[in-house]
Amino acid sequence: MNRGVGVGAVQTNIAIFGAEQIYETKMVSRYFDKYYLAVNIGATIASCCISLVQNSHQSFDINAYFYGYFIGLFILFLAIVFYIIGYRYYLPSNSNHDSIILKIFPVIVNAYETRRWYREQKTRKTFDDEGWIIHHEDKLSLLDYANMNNHGKFHENIISDIKSLSRVLIVFFLLIPYGIIYSQVR
Numbered sequence: 001m002n003r004g005v006g007v008g009a010v011q012t013n014i015a016i017f018g019a020e021q022i023y024e025t026k027m028v029s030r031y032f033d034k035y036y037l038a039v040n041i042g043a044t045i046a047s048c049c050i051s052l053v054q055n056s057h058q059s060f061d062i063n064a065y066f067y068g069y070f071i072g073l074f075i076l077f078l079a080i081v082f083y084i085i086g087y088r089y090y091l092p093s094n095s096n097h098d099s100i101i102l103k104i105f106p107v108i109v110n111a112y113e114t115r116r117w118y119r120e121q122k123t124r125k126t127f128d129d130e131g132w133i134i135h136h137e138d139k140l141s142l143l144d145y146a147n148m149n150n151h152g153k154f155h156e157n158i159i160s161d162i163k164s165l166s167r168v169l170i171v172f173f174l175l176i177p178y179g180i181i182y183s184q185v186r
Helices: 002-020 025-054 062-089 100-124 156-185
Strands: none
Touching (some): 002 025, 100 156
């Protein structure tokens, strides 16, 4: 569990965060050389030390496993503390675009509002700006209602990014039952 949290939450994000701190191309290459060297040395030492602690007793002692996991948890906590201490020395990111993850909920809310507006207009049999009766909403997906072409607030490229992300998330959610079944077979 500690390894999963360490690799999934810390190791993958530190690689990107560290690369954003460097503006020269040659220095980024040097950073990754040193980063992966540190990761491999740390993994080797951790595997050896934690294995020695957990296998130090001849019998199957529950406390030995507790101490082994506690060492990993303590080192992860120590890394987070060092990360927080160095906060004032970090260079802020100058990216002008937001993450698509942060835009998912506003797009969905706007899509529901726009779809409700379309349905109210359809029940009133009113006309839109060009003078056409609104009747094409049956062909739209939910996210298409948030598009500016359909009286929404968001550009088409944001909508297409969120649609692509939803397809990717389906694959990732299907990996959960796959992992459960695969671990039962082993």
